Amino acid sequence: MRPFNAGAGAKSTARRLVSATANSFRSVSPPPPPLHLPFHPSKPPANNLQLSISRGRNTLHERKATYVPSAISKTLQRGGGGGEAPPSSSSERKLAVAAWSAVTLVAAVANRVLQKLALVSMKDYPFFLAQLNSFAYVFVFFSVLRVRYHVGITTNEMLALPKLPFVAIGSLELLSSICGMYAGAMLPGPAIPLLFQTFLVWQLLFSRLLLGKRYHFNQIIGCFLVAAGVVVAVSRGGTNSGMLSGISPLWPGLMVASSFFQAAASIFKESVFIDAAKRLKGKSLDIFVINSFASGFQALFTIAFLPILSSMKGIPLSNLPSYFTSGAACFFNIGTNTIGCEGAPLLPLLYIASNIFFSISILNLLKVSNAIVASLASRAAVPFAIYILSQPLPYLQKGMSLSPFFHMGSAILVVGLIMFNLPKPQFS
Template identity: 50%
Template sequence: MTSFVRRLTVGSTIPHVPVHHQKFKPTIEIPAFPLLPHNNQRPLGIALRSRKYWRVEAVGPVGRSEGGDGTKKAGGGPGPGPCSYSLGDRTTEVERRERNRTVEVVVAAGVTVVLGVGNRVLYKLALVPLKHYPFFLAQLATFGYVLVYFSVLYLRYHAGIVTDEMLSMPKAPFLAVGLLEALGAATGMAAGAILSGASIPILSQTFLVWQILLSIIFLGRRYRINQLLGCFLVAVGVIISVASGSSSGHSLKEAGMFWSLLMIVSFLFQAADTVLKEVIFLDAAQRLKGGSIDLFVVNSYGSAFQALFICLLLPFLSKLWGIPFSQLPNYLKDGAACFLNIGGTLSSRCDGAPLLPLLFVIVNMGFNISLLHLLKISSAVVSSLASTFSVPISVYVFTLPLPYLGVASSLPTGFVAGAIILVTGLLIYAWTPSGSTAALPSPSN
């Protein structure tokens, strides 16, 4: 028997067509019978299957929506739409994915905070044996990262994690990342050589402001009032917890406006660097057709170009640290000897090397990777908040009896008040009003 596939349209637009509603089943099966036109009207829609029975499905007219919640309006395309379309399963799946993403972001933020605290504490400890060679420690980290990142990238490529499509991404954005990181390091070193005390952590809060402005301009982000208020309270909380009881205001006044502005500019370069990395992830999701670029591709090429620009800026950077460029080779040689804790009388001033500097380099590398991962799955502002949250925790850790640091520092008088304001700001930022949509769309993974 020849089969037909037609649909029965039910509604007020088809008169004189009796429709028998069933109480429980929206579809019925009836024995096969010939289909005849009725009064020159469109034939009743019968969905025939190549089986013993026909399957009759009642559908609504085009553009008409039947039912309440869980229904879907028919589109404007040809043909009638269904009476109702349940989105329950799909909604549940979307909610499950959103919950999983939220959990992933929270865990990644927690790891970033822990590594951020370790990064700040270990940097202070690493400078105990290398207190005369901080410039050597900075260059060791910069050029050591290039070797480590490309080694990991090579292994991940041969394991099939990194693809040729990822490696064929345009290199101009990575070049810009390296330039911004080098400029941020150069201006930060220049200002940091003059500024001291709690002034640098206070000025570092402009980093969050720069990120919000740049993400609005270049990413088209729109922030809710509670998010802007939360970011403001976070910055205020850090300033209060760090600056209370210190002479930060006096040190800022002594250093002069120029060096404070230069430090603020250095954080502008760093904020632009993180926003550009977020643009790279968004662009990669389009170029890779929904895929995601590997973190080590971004880190490897970014670090390589940063090292290139650092080499070009070496005469300027060495002068900032009071090292004549002609004496730079001898300085680096002595720094390497102190790092390896060799060289006779030199080793007496390098107690704690190479363990403490190596621990700092490893934790700093882990912090950079976790920060980039958090940036990938959330946004530049969220990663900045996680990094900022580690500042007051680091202040508290320095009050503990740490090895090599001698007498522990006292806790600032306003630390508790600042910490309460900071946590309040984080909660306000994370609060989503009922019925509102997310203001920060996440990059595609």
């Protein structure tokens, strides 16, 4: 029995030695807690998780992981899968504003010139051209919006924005289009862009009333100089008797009203961008959402108020089918009764295309800047458009001689635009 007891004692002694060693190790160095890696399904796994041994203590600890997003993830977070991300830095924003200002300037010149040429071909059917332009907007913009939705640029959150501002924009743009079409068919070419310069005055007023913006002294004086330049150039800008001699005051008034409604619509568009930045949590709103729904409501208002609009033109509701049939024949320049429709359909189609492109460019400029900058970019096209329209053009052979009063009024207008753009004065 002694050997057995001795063996048992040796084993027991070995167990006690191992247990004591383990207990002493636990007292010196407790086991490290389980590591919880900061994996997240929407983020890449952190690759900078490191385990280190501290010099002072013989323990393991976890260094806190810091997630550094890549350039691609930053872009996805800003864009959110829908809408292009706005320029992030000041230099990028300035470049975007300059580029879209130049594009808007060219588009505005083409739009004004082609509008007058299209109305030469469709002078007896301005109401038809206005309705055709409205429904072309709907077809083009919703087609583009559908494509952008399927590729992920436009999101469900963008489409769920409140529609009441789009109703206001659509109704205002319809009124602007109708007034502009009727007035443009009766006014001389250079008077159209000049009278539309009152847009800046209305823009300033609506920005203050609806958006609460404040303007400094230079901008207010510049705005009044623009209005004074328009008055001088139009009242004495033509031949000896003036640019608007023999023209009913109704037509210049309608052109001013057209700028009034367009300025109000522009302010509502800016308010949509401001509201969307809050609702979409900083994501950039797709401009085709605004263009599509605004043009859609404009078309709905056109259909709803067609009897009233036709009566304003002196067309009984019962005669509308024959009027649209004759207008379509003039637009396509087919049939026997197309006298005075020379230049169609090329000139009206060019005008519609330029109008759509101008709407896209100015809304992009509005997106990266504000309504005043967009207004100034389109207004800067006036001297160029006036000079082109005063020259002999296809289907507008006569041209127009411009008096020194016209040049003086244009100079006052340009000075007003420059003063409006001057930085805010600093008072000591």
